[in-house]
Amino acid sequence: MNIALFVAIPLGFAFISILHKKLAPILLIAASLFIIVGLSFVQNGETVIGGFEAPYGIHLLMDSYRLTALYIVNILFLSVVLLNIRKYHQMSTVLLISLTGLNGLIMTGDLFNLFVFLEISGISAYLITSTNKNPLASFQYLVAGTVGSSLYLFGLILLYAMFGSLNLADLSMQVSQLTDKTPVLLPFLLMFLGLGVEVKLLPLNSWVKGILKDANTLSGPMIASVYAAAMSLVFGRILIDLFVFEGRFIVIVSTILLVSILAGEAMAYQSKNVKEILLYSSVAQAGLVVLLFVSGLASWALFMVMANAISKMILFTIIASASEENGDDITVLQGIFTNNKLIGFSFTIASLSVIGLPLFMGFVVKMNALNHLFGEQMFLAIIAILLASVVEGIYFVRLLLHLWTPSETTVTFDIRMKAVLFALAVMLIVFGITVEPIESLKDTIEIGLNVGGTSWRI
Amino acid sequence: MKKVLALVFVLVLGALIMNHLNDNNLFAGFGDAMLENRVSQSYIDRDATENNDGVVFDESLDLESGAANTVTAIVADYRSFDTLGEVTVLFISSFGVALLLGQSKKRIALEFKPNFMLKIGSRALFAVILMTGVFVSIHGHLTPGGGFPGGAMIASSMLLLYLADDEFRAKMRGFKILESVMGVFYIILGLAGLMITGFFLENFLDNGALGTLFSAGMIPIVYIIIGLKVGSEISSVIDHFLSEEGA
Numbered sequence: 001m002n003i004a005l006f007v008a009i010p011l012g013f014a015f016i017s018i019l020h021k022k023l024a025p026i027l028l029i030a031a032s033l034f035i036i037v038g039l040s041f042v043q044n045g046e047t048v049i050g051g052f053e054a055p056y057g058i059h060l061l062m063d064s065y066r067l068t069a070l071y072i073v074n075i076l077f078l079s080v081v082l083l084n085i086r087k088y089h090q091m092s093t094v095l096l097i098s099l100t101g102l103n104g105l106i107m108t109g110d111l112f113n114l115f116v117f118l119e120i121s122g123i124s125a126y127l128i129t130s131t132n133k134n135p136l137a138s139f140q141y142l143v144a145g146t147v148g149s150s151l152y153l154f155g156l157i158l159l160y161a162m163f164g165s166l167n168l169a170d171l172s173m174q175v176s177q178l179t180d181k182t183p184v185l186l187p188f189l190l191m192f193l194g195l196g197v198e199v200k201l202l203p204l205n206s207w208v209k210g211i212l213k214d215a216n217t218l219s220g221p222m223i224a225s226v227y228a229a230a231m232s233l234v235f236g237r238i239l240i241d242l243f244v245f246e247g248r249f250i251v252i253v254s255t256i257l258l259v260s261i262l263a264g265e266a267m268a269y270q271s272k273n274v275k276e277i278l279l280y281s282s283v284a285q286a287g288l289v290v291l292l293f294v295s296g297l298a299s300w301a302l303f304m305v306m307a308n309a310i311s312k313m314i315l316f317t318i319i320a321s322a323s324e325e326n327g328d329d330i331t332v333l334q335g336i337f338t339n340n341k342l343i344g345f346s347f348t349i350a351s352l353s354v355i356g357l358p359l360f361m362g363f364v365v366k367m368n369a370l371n372h373l374f375g376e377q378m379f380l381a382i383i384a385i386l387l388a389s390v391v392e393g394i395y396f397v398r399l400l401l402h403l404w405t406p407s408e409t410t411v412t413f414d415i416r417m418k419a420v421l422f423a424l425a426v427m428l429i430v431f432g433i434t435v436e437p438i439e440s441l442k443d444t445i446e447i448g449l450n451v452g453g454t455s456w457r458i
Numbered sequence: 459m460k461k462v463l464a465l466v467f468v469l470v471l472g473a474l475i476m477n478h479l480n481d482n483n484l485f486a487g488f489g490d491a492m493l494e495n496r497v498s499q500s501y502i503d504r505d506a507t508e509n510n511d512g513v514v515f516d517e518s519l520d521l522e523s524g525a526a527n528t529v530t531a532i533v534a535d536y537r538s539f540d541t542l543g544e545v546t547v548l549f550i551s552s553f554g555v556a557l558l559l560g561q562s563k564k565r566i567a568l569e570f571k572p573n574f575m576l577k578i579g580s581r582a583l584f585a586v587i588l589m590t591g592v593f594v595s596i597h598g599h600l601t602p603g604g605g606f607p608g609g610a611m612i613a614s615s616m617l618l619l620y621l622a623d624d625e626f627r628a629k630m631r632g633f634k635i636l637e638s639v640m641g642v643f644y645i646i647l648g649l650a651g652l653m654i655t656g657f658f659l660e661n662f663l664d665n666g667a668l669g670t671l672f673s674a675g676m677i678p679i680v681y682i683i684i685g686l687k688v689g690s691e692i693s694s695v696i697d698h699f700l701s702e703e704g705a
Binding site: 002004005008011012014015016018019047048049050051052053055056057058090093094097100101104112113116117119120123124126127130158161162163164165166178183184185186 | 474475478479482483484485486491493495496497498500501506507522535536537538539540542543544546547549550551553554557558634635637638641642645646648649651652655657658659660661
C-alpha cells in the first residue's frame with residue numbers, strides 16, 4: 001500500500017465532489033473509510049514521491065508514531081463527519097481537503113511540504129469555522145493562522161539559507177553535528193512561535209476564544225479535537241526530531257509553556273460559560289502536551305494527545321449540541337443530564353479522564369509522565385502538571401455538579417451521537433484499565449524515535 | 459496603546475533578527491554560500507539520481523528532468539508534490555469564496571455605460587491576452603512562466619470582459635467542470651506514475667532533447683492542466699466578487 005494514496009485519494013475525491021452535491025458526502029465518507037482500512041496495510045519506511053530520493057525530492061515517512069497519529073486523527077475525523085454530515089453536507093469538499101491536509105501533515109518528511117499542508121489544512125479549518133456564523137472570529141483565525149504559518153516559513157527559509165536542504169532527516173543530522181548551536185536558535189524560535197499559533201499556546205492563541213465560544217457540533221470537535229491532535233503531534237515530531245534547546249531559547253519556550261498551562265487553567269476556573277471552560281482547559285492541555293514533548297517524553301505526550309482528543313471530542317460535541325438553542329451559560333445548561341443518562345455518563349468519563357482520575361486513560365498517561373519527570377528530577381514541570389490537575393479537578397467537578405443537578409430542562413440528543421460518544425467513552429475506560437496495549441505500543445514507538453540529546457530540563 | 463506595543467514588539471523582533479543573522483557563521487553573505495554542498499547544485503546539474511555528461515541546451519537527451527527552465531524543473535518535477543499542494547490551496551480558496559458569497563443571480567453594475575467600441579475592442583484584446591496565457595502555460599518548461607502565471611493571464615482576460623461589458627456573465631458551470639476535470643487529470647497523472655514506475659507523480663514520459671517544445675515529458679501536460687485549472691478558479695473568484703450578494 002503506497003501511503004501517497006492517503007493524500008491522493010481524498011484530494012481526487014475533493015476535485016470530483018464539486019460537480020455533484022449529492023455525491024459529495026458519499027465521497028467524503030468513502031475516502032475516510034478507505035484511509036482507516038488502508039492504515040492496516042501500511043509498512044514502515046519511506047515513500048519517495050516523484051522518483052527523486054530525499055533530500056532532492058519529497059518523501060513521506062511512516063513509523064509507529066505516525067501510524068498511531070494517523071489512526072487517532074482519522075478515526076476521530078470519521079466520527080465527527082458521521083455525526084454531522086446530514087446537517088453540514090455542503091462542507092463535504094472542504095472536509096475532504098482538510099482530510100488531505102491533515103494526513104499529509106503527519107506523513108511528510110519535508111519541511112516545506114509540511115508548510116504546504118499547513119496551508120491546506122489551515123484554509124479548510126477557516127472554512128469549517130465559517131459554519132459558526134461569526135465571520136469576524138473566522139477572519140481573526142485566518143489572520144492569526146496565516147501570520148503563524150508565515151513565521152514558520154520565515155524560520156524555514158533561514159534554515160534553508162544555512163544548510164541548503166529542506167528535508168527533515170537531513171537537516172536534523174546537520175544540526176546535530178554542529179558544535180555551537182546558537183546560530184540555529186533564531187529559525188527554531190520563529191518556527192516554534194509559528195507552530196505555537198496552530199497548537200494554541202498562549203499568548204499566540206487570541207483566535208481560539210472567538211472560534212470555540214460559538215462552536216457548533218462540526219467546528220467544535222473538529223478544531224478542538226481533530227485539528228488539535230494533528231497539530232500537536234506534528235509539532236511534537238518536529239520538536240523531537242529537529243529542535244535543539246539551548247540558552248535563551250529554553251527561557252522563552254519554558255515561559256510560554258508555563259504561562260499557557262497556568263493561565264489557561266486560571267481562565268477556565270473563573271469562566272461561567274461551559275464552552276469557555278472547555279476552550280481554556282484545552283489551551284492548558286496543549287501547553288502540557290508540548291511540555292511533555294520538549295521534556296523528551298514523546299510516547300507519553302502522544303498518548304496524552306490521544307486521551308485529550310477523545311475527551312474533547314465528547315465534551316465539545318455534547319455541549320455544542322446542547323447549547324444550540326439556549327446558549328451555553330452554566331445556569332441554562334443546568335440539569336441537561338437528568339433525562340440523558342448515557343450522554344451524562346460519557347461527559348463525566350471524559351472530564352474525569354482529563355483531570356486524571358484513576359480508571360481512565362488520562363490517569364495512566366499523567367501517572368507515567370510524572371513518574372518519568374520525577375526520575376529526571378524536572379520539578380518545575382511536575383509542579384505545573386500537579387497544579388493544573390488540581391485546578392482542573394475543581395472546575396470540572398463544579399461543572400459536573402451543575403449539569404447533573406435535576407432541573408426542568410429538556411434537551412434531547414441524537415441517538416447516533418449517543419452511540420458514538422458512548423463508544424469513545426468506553427475506549428477511555430478500556431485504556432485506563434488495561435495498560436498492556438499502551439505499554440507495547442510505547443515500545444514500538446520509541447524504537448522509531450531518536451529520543452535523547454534533544455531533551456532538556458526545567 | 460495596543461499599536462505602540464505592537465510597534466515595540468516588531469522593532470524588538472527586527473533587532474533580534476538582524477542581531478542574530480549578523481556575524482552568523484552559518485548564514486553566508488550574498489554569493490558566499492558553498493553551493494556544492496547543497497541540493498540546489500544538483501537541480502542545476504541534473505545529477506540527483508544519475509550522472510550525465512553535462513547539461514547542453516538543444517543537445518542533452520533524456521536527462522533526469524528535461525525542463526530547460528531550472529525553476530520549472532524544481533517546481534514541476536523535483537518537487538511536484540508541493541505544486542499539487544499549491545494547486546489544492548488555490549482550489550480550496552476559490553471554493554471557499556463560492557461557499558461564503560453564495561450563488562448570486564445579478565452582477566454588480568458598472569459606474570459608466572460601456573459604448574460599442576469598448577465592447578468590441580475588449581473582445582479583440584481578450585483573444586490576445588487569452589492566447590498569451592495559453593502560450594505562457596505551454597512554454598513553462600522553456601521560458602519563465604508556467605501554469606500559475608499562465609492561468610492568472612487567462613483569468614485576467616475574463617476580468618477584462620467583465621469590466622468592459624456590464625451585461626457579460628460567463629457560464630460558471632463550464633468553469634466548474636473544467637476545474638474539476640483538470641484536478642482529476644492531475645491526480646490520474648500522479649497515479650499513472652505510481653502504476654508505471656512505482657512512484658507517485660513520477661515522470662513516466664520520454665524527456666526528449668533539452669530546450670525543444672516537445673520535451674520534459676509530463677511537465678508541459680502538467681502545466682496545461684494547471685493553467686486551465688488556475689484560469690477557471692480565478693475566473694470563478696472574479697465572477698463571485700463582481701456579482702451582488704444574496705439574490
